[in-house]
Structures are given as C-alpha cells and as structure tokens.
Amino acid sequence: MRSKKEKTPSVAPFRLRGVGKQIAKHLARLDIHSVQDLLFHLPSRYQDRTQIQAIRQLLPGHEAVVEGVVKAVSTPRQGRTKLLCELKDETGSIWLRFFHVLPFQSDILKPGARLRCYHEVRQGPKGLEMIHPEFQVIIQDKFQPVDPHLTPIYPATEGLSQYTLRKLTTNALAWMENEPSFVELLPLAVLQKLSMPTLKEALRFVHRPPRDIPVSHLVENKTLPQKRLAFEELLAHRISLLQVKHRFQAQGSLPFGRSEKLSEKFLKSLPFQLTQAQQRVIAEIRQDLNQAHPMLRLVQGDVGSGKTVIAAYAMLQAVENGYQAAMMAPTELLAEQHDRVFRRWLAPLGIKMAFLSGNVKSRARISALKSIERGEAQVILGTHALFQEAVTFSRLALVVVDEQHRFGVHQRALLRQKGIQADYYPHQLVMTATPIPRTLAMSFYADLDVSVIDELPPGRTPIMTSVMTNARREEVIARIREACEEGRQVYWVCPLIEESDVLNCQAATRTAEMLQQQLPEIKIGLIHGRLRAEEKEGAMRLFQQGETKLLVATTVIEVGVDVPNASVMVIENAERLGLSQLHQLRGRVGRGAVASHCVLLYQPPLSALAKERLTVMRETTDGFHIAQRDLELRGPGEVLGTRQTGDLAFKVADLIRDSEILPIVHEAADFIIKQHDEIIQPLMRRWLEKGEEYGKV
Ligand code: ADP
Ligand code: MG
Numbered sequence: 298m299r300s301k302k303e304k305t306p307s308v309a310p311f312r313l314r315g316v317g318k319q320i321a322k323h324l325a326r327l328d329i330h331s332v333q334d335l336l337f338h339l340p341s342r343y344q345d346r347t348q349i350q351a352i353r354q355l356l357p358g359h360e361a362v363v364e365g366v367v368k369a370v371s372t373p374r375q376g377r378t379k380l381l382c383e384l385k386d387e388t389g390s391i392w393l394r395f396f397h398v399l400p401f402q403s404d405i406l407k408p409g410a411r412l413r414c415y416h417e418v419r420q421g422p423k424g425l426e427m428i429h430p431e432f433q434v435i436i437q438d439k440f441q442p443v444d445p446h447l448t449p450i451y452p453a454t455e456g457l458s459q460y461t462l463r464k465l466t467t468n469a470l471a472w473m474e475n476e477p478s479f480v481e482l483l484p485l486a487v488l489q490k491l492s493m494p495t496l497k498e499a500l501r502f503v504h505r506p507p508r509d510i511p512v513s514h515l516v517e518n519k520t521l522p523q524k525r526l527a528f529e530e531l532l533a534h535r536i537s538l539l540q541v542k543h544r545f546q547a548q549g550s551l552p553f554g555r556s557e558k559l560s561e562k563f564l565k566s567l568p569f570q571l572t573q574a575q576q577r578v579i580a581e582i583r584q585d586l587n588q589a590h591p592m593l594r595l596v597q598g599d600v601g602s603g604k605t606v607i608a609a610y611a612m613l614q615a616v617e618n619g620y621q622a623a624m625m626a627p628t629e630l631l632a633e634q635h636d637r638v639f640r641r642w643l644a645p646l647g648i649k650m651a652f653l654s655g656n657v658k659s660r661a662r663i664s665a666l667k668s669i670e671r672g673e674a675q676v677i678l679g680t681h682a683l684f685q686e687a688v689t690f691s692r693l694a695l696v697v698v699d700e701q702h703r704f705g706v707h708q709r710a711l712l713r714q715k716g717i718q719a720d721y722y723p724h725q726l727v728m729t730a731t732p733i734p735r736t737l738a739m740s741f742y743a744d745l746d747v748s749v750i751d752e753l754p755p756g757r758t759p760i761m762t763s764v765m766t767n768a769r770r771e772e773v774i775a776r777i778r779e780a781c782e783e784g785r786q787v788y789w790v791c792p793l794i795e796e797s798d799v800l801n802c803q804a805a806t807r808t809a810e811m812l813q814q815q816l817p818e819i820k821i822g823l824i825h826g827r828l829r830a831e832e833k834e835g836a837m838r839l840f841q842q843g844e845t846k847l848l849v850a851t852t853v854i855e856v857g858v859d860v861p862n863a864s865v866m867v868i869e870n871a872e873r874l875g876l877s878q879l880h881q882l883r884g885r886v887g888r889g890a891v892a893s894h895c896v897l898l899y900q901p902p903l904s905a906l907a908k909e910r911l912t913v914m915r916e917t918t919d920g921f922h923i924a925q926r927d928l929e930l931r932g933p934g935e936v937l938g939t940r941q942t943g944d945l946a947f948k949v950a951d952l953i954r955d956s957e958i959l960p961i962v963h964e965a966a967d968f969i970i971k972q973h974d975e976i977i978q979p980l981m982r983r984w985l986e987k988g989e990e991y992g993k994v
Contacts, residue, residue: 778816872907
C-alpha cells in the first residue's frame with residue numbers, strides 16, 4: 298500500500314488558505330489530502346437559497362429562506378425545547394425552535410434581531426416552524442446579498458461545518474484557475490463530439506451551480522458537467538486496465554502443445570456430460586492456452602454451475618505439457634474440499650498432487666514445499682499460502698484462482714506478480730460465482746477476458762425459499778426432523794453476529810447443543826473457524842458421507858462446499874447478511890435431484906433494507922438478478938468486494954448511476970490509446986492515486 302505521504306507529484310499538497318493543522322485532520326477523515334481531493338469532493342445535494350420567501354407563502358415540507366425580525370423569545374421550562382423564537386416579516390410569522398443553544402446563539406437570538414434563516418418548514422404545535430435553522434444576522438443598512446448560486450451541501454464530518462467546506466471549496470476553485478495540474482487533458486475532438494464542458498467549467502458548475510438549474514436535475518446527476526467529471530474518471534480507469542492487459546499480453550508464456558490425452562481421458566472418466574456452457578468455456582480456454590502470450594481469463598458462473606471441472610481440465614492441459622498448475626481457494630475449507638475432489642478425479646490418472654495452506658505445518662509443509670520445488674508435484678492446491686515467500690515452483694504454467702471475488706483486485710495483482718517466473722508468465726484462470734451485469738463486468742474486468750457459464754447442470758430442481766421469524770423455530774426443527782427421516786441432509790448456518798471469532802464459534806456450539814437436545818435421534822456435526830484443520834476436515838467428511846445428517850456451521854461454509862444430498866438449509870439471523878452472501882450460502886443446497894428448501898430465519902423488527910433483501914431471496918434464485926439487486930441496494934464497491942481495499946473507490950463516478958455513459962467511455966478509451974497516448978500518464982496521475990501500482994501489475 299502506498300502511504301499518504303508519497304503522493305504522485307502532480308497532486309498538490311495542502312497549501313490552501315483556510316487549511317490549518319486542525320482542519321487538515323478533519324479533512325483527512327473524509328479522505329481529502331490535497332486541494333485536488335477537495336475539488337473532487339462533490340456535493341451530495343443542493344439547496345436553493347437564492348430567493349427570500351414571504352413567510353405567509355411557506356408550505357410545510359419545503360426548504361426555504363426567510364428574513365424577518367425576532368419578536369418574542371421564550372425559554373420553556375418543560376419539554377425538550379430550550380428556546381423558541383417568533384420571527385416576523387411583513388406577511389406573517391414563523392417559530393424557530395431550538396433543542397440546544399450555544400452561548401453565542403442565545404446572545405444573538407434576542408428580540409429585535411434581524412435574521413435570515415434557512416431550513417425546512419414544518420407544521421408545529423403553534424403553527425409553521427423551523428427546527429434548528431441555519432441563520433445569519435442581517436445588519437441594518439448593510440447590503441447582504443442572497444446566495445447568487447445554488448448552495449452545495451457536502452458530505453461532512455464532525456468539526457467541519459458546511460460553512461467551512463463552502464469557504465474551502467471557494468478557495469480551492471480560485472486556486473484551480475492557475476494550476477497547471479488542472480489543464481484540460483481531453484482532446485478537443487472528444488469534448489466537442491460529446492458537447493462536454495472543460496474540466497474547470499465542470500468543477501465550477503458542480504460546486505457552485507447557477508441558480509436556474511433545477512435542483513432535481515443536479516440530485517439525479519443529470520447535468521452534463523456532472524457527467525463530464527464521471528466520464529473522465531471512468532476513462533482513466535478504463536485506460537489503465539486496458540494498459541495492464543496490453544502489458545500482460547506482451548509477456549511470453551509457456552507454449553502448450555496439443556496433446557490432449559490426459560484432459561480428454563479425464564472428461565471421459567466423469568460420471569456426467571459437460572453442459573453446453575461448460576464445453577464452450579473449455580474451448581475458449583484451450584484456445585487461450587495455445588497462444589504465445591499468457592491467458593488472463595475470468596470464468597463467471599453461478600453457484601453450482603460446475604466451475605471446478607473446468608479448472609481441473611485446464612490444469613490437466615498444463616500437466617500433459619510437462620508443467621505444474623496451481624489452484625488457490627479463499628478458505629481452508631474450500632481448499633480442502635478441492636483437494637478431496639481432485640484426488641478422486643486425478644489419482645486414477647496417476648497425477649501427483651501437493652497441498653499447502655496455513656494449517657499445513659512442519660514436516661507435511663516441508664515435504665510439500667520440496668515436491669513443489671523439485672517439480673514432482675504436478676497439481677498443487679491450497680489457500681493463498683501457495684503464494685508466500687517460501688514457495689518456489691519448478692515450472693508453474695497455470696494459476697487458477699477460485700472464488701476470486703473473495704480476493705479483490707489487489708490480491709489479483711499481487712498474485713500476478715508472484716506468479717512471474719524467470720522469463721515467462723503463467724497463464725491465469727480466475728473463477729467467480731458473483732455474476733455481475735455485463736457493462737459492469739466490462740469496466741471492472743477490462744483487463745480480463747470473460748467467459749460466462751450461463752447454464753446449470755441438468756436435473757437440478759429449484760430451491761424453495763421461505764422467510765420466517767425466529768418465533769417459528771419449532772416448526773423449522775420439525776421440518777428438519779422430517780427431512781432427515783426421508784434420508785436427506787440439512788445445513789444449519791449461524792452467521793457471524795459478533796465481532797469476535799471466539800464468540801461466534803461459541804454461538805454455533807450452543808446452537809448445535811440446543812438442536813441435539815431437540816433432535817436426539819439425529820446425528821449432528823459442527824464446523825466453525827476455530828476448529829483445527831483435521832477436525833474441520835473430519836466433520837466435513839462425515840457430513841459428505843452421510844454419517845451426520847445435520848451440519849451446524851458458521852459462514853465458513855459459504856463458498857464452494859458441495860454435498861449434493863444436502864437439501865435443506867436453515868440460515869439464522871438472515872437479516873444480517875448481504876444478498877450475495879445469502880445467495881452463496883443457499884447455493885450449498887439444490888445440488889441434487891430432490892427438491893430443496895432454504896429457510897431464512899430472522900429476528901424482528903426488520904429494517905426496510907433487510908426486508909427488501911429477504912424478499913429478493915424468496916422471489917428468485919437467479920444469480921444475475923440477485924447481483925443486480927445487490928448492486929442497487931449496496932453499490933458496486935461492496936458487491937465486488939473492494940470497499941475495504943479501496944481498489945475501486947471512485948472519486949466522483951458511480952458505476953451504477955453512470956452506467957449509461959460506459960459505452961462512450963469505452964469508445965473514447967480506444968480512441969485515446971490509439972491517437973493521444975500523450976495524455977494517458979497525466980490522466981492516470983490525476984484520477985488513480987495508485988497509478989504506479991496499476992502500471993506494475
Ligand atoms: P461451482 O461452479 O459452484 O464451483 P461445482 O464445480 O462445485 O460448482 O459443481 C457443483 C456440482 O455439480 C458438483 O457436484 C459437480 O461435480 C457437479 N457437476 C458439474 N458439472 C456437471 C455436469 N455437467 N452435469 C452434472 N453435474 C455436474
Ligand atoms: Mg466452486
């Protein structure tokens with residue numbers, strides 16, 4: 298991670314009038330570290346304070362500026378109100394209500410004072426009122442103009458008032474005028490074609506919009522200057538990802554021949570036929586592997602669409618050409634499951650495997666490391682432990698990253714670097730079950746080729762989902778009993794509800810004990826993050842073999858776990874989970890031919906958002922639809938799992954809101970790469986703080 302200090306040189310450090318140490322500290326909390334950051338800190342909404350309204354014409358529910366003289370001030374003894382003023386103009390009067398009053402305010406709020414107030418008007422007990430209005434003292438005979446433009450309201454933080462932010466942005470806008478780093482970068486041809494204003498015009502507009510612009514247009518981000526800013530930022534991201542791709546493709550890779558004995562033999566050994574979609578993706582991969590530059594392909598497929606087989610096929614292509622292939626999974630549990638499945642598939646073909654994870658220690662670890670280094674291990678599975686310092690591959694030709702949405706762009710980049718061998722790059726296959734809408738995929742994964750598995754294996758029956766309050770637990774337990782009597786198996790998931798791992802595991806343990814009391818005849822297993830690898834593995838194996846019928850688990854089983862006979866899933870505290878997590882969890886059932894059920898238990902009262910999520914889950918099992926809703930409810934940063942790493946933190950753009958301009962962004966990116974490569978560097982420096990890191994990937 299780049300530290301705040303070593304900013305790229307074009308980003309001016311704070312040398313702005315009005316920014317002292319204290320203010321700088323507050324600004325840092327808003328992630329504003331330079332004048333440029335401040336200029337890209339856009340208002341979240343606007344107010345029209347350009348006209349003073351007659352008090353008699355005020356309507357409740359509307360925001361307004363009024364000006365009048367304080368007639369009476371009272372300090373009620375009872376109730377929350379500390380101060381009540383009556384403000385009067387020529388047409389009528391309104392009450393100003395305060396629940397707390399600072400000393401300087403009570404000095405001002407005295408009968409006879411002339412005030413200009415701004416706030417929402419409400420119907421109060423004594424008539425129309427404003428609660429805690431913003432107010433300004435008007436001195437007689439001194440002309441104080443109303444705001445000449447709409448008033449921006451900025452995302453703020455404690456210690457930084459709107460007043461301060463407005464003052465600072467005014468200074469910043471003045472500073473910008475003669476600042477070389479704010480020169481216009483976009484070619485005139487592009488601006489003219491799209492009739493877009495220049496960067497400076499756009500910034501002036503969004504910070505201080507003219508009074509004739511309807512506030513609603515601004516709030517909906519409909520104005521050209523707003524789009525102009527998002528456009529430039531999206532363009533910078535797009536170009537940077539394309540550059541990563543071009544650079545990557547310029548690398549050499551290990552040539553794969555065409556012998557397909559092993560991989561074909563493997564496909565024949567499977568107890569099922571590949572779906573059309575799987576066959577198509579395999580063909581795409583085969584083509585990539587025959588090229589002289591490294592493959593960089595993302596396979597998107599809903600939970601249960603059968604991505605593992607595809608990974609195995611690609612890995613066998615490496616093996617039959619005499620190379621090593623490695624696959625990395627995001628959790629121990631999933632890595633261990635892959636290990637089991639791959640041993641079953643590959644042992645009959647005589648393939649040597651190695652396994653590495655944080656749980657593999659001492660002698661087992663040393664022997665795995667040796668066999669990887671000597672090239673004895675052909676297929677290597679594990680967690681991100683695979684890419685730690687100590688691991689040296691002998692001739693790694695392919696890296697598979699499973700459930701990549703759990704890793705984020707940053708790790709993706711890291712892995713790519715780690716994978717570099719002496720004179721070639723390994724091919725890369727990344728797999729994800731987070732289906733994201735196409736335009737978004739094109740933007741976020743512009744550095745990857747994308748394959749989609751848009752078909753589930755045949756014979757699956759759709760999952761029925763019900764949403765129930767905790768009060769109906771008994772019913773759910775009765776259902777579990779029935780399901781187990783019919784020979785089916787059940788997951789009971791206790792989501793992480795505490796910050797502490799220990800507490801979560803205790804909660805799962807207690808739930809298991811409670812269920813055992815109520816279901817004494819049923820064999821219950823338990824799996825949580827604090828168990829040792831062998832214990833987890835053991836519990837998982839017992840469940841897989843049908844020895845245990847009910848598996849109580851924390852969300853460690855979220856990704857990838859595959860037990861086709863399990864057909865009921867109960868998720869406790871479902872209201873606390875996000876849509877994609879719920880979808881991932883639910884994907885653990887519905888893998889066999891019997892009808893499956895998912896019960897989402899919740900603790901009332903439900904927030905509006907939680908209610909919405911649970912409704913979506915009840916109504917659909919379509920991963921793409923769920924992803925779309927998830928995006929709308931949470932925004933792309935969360936959905937793509939990048940919020941924490943800040944990888945996709947846009948300054949002004951919003952992939953969903955601005956999705957309609959993505960096609961022109963893509964077109965302009967191609968044009969600029971072909972004809973105006975001189976602006977690429979400054980553009981990236983302006984918009985991508987981590988420009989250098991991106992460049993290295
Ligand atoms: P995911 O895409 O979620 O990783 P998996 O690869 O775990 O899905 O596959 C889910 C299950 O479907 C596994 O049991 C797998 O063996 C099985 N499977 C995969 N492809 C097919 C197919 N074409 N026909 C039938 N079953 C399949
Ligand atoms: Mg999987």
